[in-house]
Amino acid sequence: MISILDEHFSQLNNFIKDLNPTQLLILVDENTHEHCLPTLLGNLETEIPFEIIEIEAGEELKTLETAAQLWEILTEFETDRKALMINLGGGVITDMGGFIASTYKRGISFTNIPTSLLGMCDASIGGKTGIDHQFLKNIIGTFAHPEQIFVFPEFLYTLPFEELRSGFAEMLKHGLITDEKHWNDLISIKELTPENIFPFIERSMKIKQNVVEQDFTEQNIRKTLNFGHTIGHALESLFLLKGKPIMHGEAVALGMICETRISFLQDLISEETANDIVFNIRKFYPQLNISEFSLEEIVNLMKNDKKNSAGNINFSLLTGIGSSTFNCSVSLENIKNSLLYYQNLP
Ligand SMILES: NC(=O)c1ccc[n+]([C@@H]2O[C@H](COP(=O)([O-])OP(=O)(O)OC[C@H]3O[C@@H](n4cnc5c(N)ncnc54)[C@H](O)[C@@H]3O)[C@@H](O)[C@H]2O)c1
Numbered sequence: 001m002i003s004i005l006d007e008h009f010s011q012l013n014n015f016i017k018d019l020n021p022t023q024l025l026i027l028v029d030e031n032t033h034e035h036c037l038p039t040l041l042g043n044l045e046t047e048i049p050f051e052i053i054e055i056e057a058g059e060e061l062k063t064l065e066t067a068a069q070l071w072e073i074l075t076e077f078e079t080d081r082k083a084l085m086i087n088l089g090g091g092v093i094t095d096m097g098g099f100i101a102s103t104y105k106r107g108i109s110f111t112n113i114p115t116s117l118l119g120m121c122d123a124s125i126g127g128k129t130g131i132d133h134q135f136l137k138n139i140i141g142t143f144a145h146p147e148q149i150f151v152f153p154e155f156l157y158t159l160p161f162e163e164l165r166s167g168f169a170e171m172l173k174h175g176l177i178t179d180e181k182h183w184n185d186l187i188s189i190k191e192l193t194p195e196n197i198f199p200f201i202e203r204s205m206k207i208k209q210n211v212v213e214q215d216f217t218e219q220n221i222r223k224t225l226n227f228g229h230t231i232g233h234a235l236e237s238l239f240l241l242k243g244k245p246i247m248h249g250e251a252v253a254l255g256m257i258c259e260t261r262i263s264f265l266q267d268l269i270s271e272e273t274a275n276d277i278v279f280n281i282r283k284f285y286p287q288l289n290i291s292e293f294s295l296e297e298i299v300n301l302m303k304n305d306k307k308n309s310a311g312n313i314n315f316s317l318l319t320g321i322g323s324s325t326f327n328c329s330v331s332l333e334n335i336k337n338s339l340l341y342y343q344n345l346p
């Protein structure tokens, strides 16, 4: 269940009262510690003992090493199975915290309080938890639902602009795969500010929740939520590997441009529609230089995509603005063409 928090965080307080956990473990990174934790603690009304666990911010820390440290901290705290983990942060914190909670002692309860736009519209919802390993995105993880998700949109006021723009890419994806009106509303935004985005956050959350409810473990339709990620994740991994990490949303925007082009090359959409989509994505995202990466490196990483089966790289593609399909096999030629197309965009 998703609740939009009131100014006193009453829904969260009631939830904790009803659950009555033995301990609260509040996971934050350095930025959410500074910008979001004071608001949470100022509103928390409970006698239940709590511990704050802070990790450094960034995708580079979404690793097995950090996970091991967190499991160790829980054993030091003598955390039992009736504890509640509260993940207060962006997608890195909710992915990592959900993974720790769902594996420690075979699973303790956790709840997500997303603080980034990407977290609110996407990462906190749907129960995909995980960490990266050997630079492969989310390659180790679980499907585990948070008890509840509590959203406080005002947290976005301290989020840096580039992070807001990163989250906006997943919102654009939601429009492209299921809802033309949502897409049109989003591309009409002139300037990416929290106020301009607020009216559309709930729609994105609902789109994600609705898809997940139909296919929690990603056997079919949930794969559409991965549009832009086959190429996006491969490039995100490569940038990470080279020590120049890009934001997840930037990678998704890049991936959506390439995979929109592939949707055209596969005769699923017209060139006019593809160009229109690419034009609108590019209004928000600067071009990334991917010329240092070879096709072979990119395709090798795609071989680890979780949508693949029997050695086939499966893409989720667009069949229009607001409609999509999945399990599409794409020739190496078309993958290459889409990357060259991106590289040569004016
Ligand atoms: N599980 C899923 O379904 C899912 C969906 C999409 C993305 N993801 C994952 O989510 C991650 C990306 O999430 P993200 O973009 O939120 O990254 P993030 O968690 O690294 O947060 C981005 C940055 O913003 C800071 N921050 C967060 N909230 C803030 C606030 N209110 N004020 C100031 N600073 C704040 C963070 O400290 C961090 O530096 C990736 O690892 C991606 O793979 C998971």
Ligand SMILES: O=C(O)C(=O)C[C@@H](O)[C@H](O)[C@H](O)COP(=O)(O)O
Binding pocket: 122, 126, 128, 137, 138, 170, 218, 222, 223, 225, 226, 229, 233, 306
């Ligand atoms: O929830 C989903 O399903 C998604 O695909 C949402 C994506 O935006 C998200 O980045 C997700 O973490 C990707 O999952 P993965 O299985 O490709 O690692």
Ligand SMILES: [Zn+2]
Binding pocket: 122, 170, 229, 248, 252
């Ligand atoms: Zn994503």
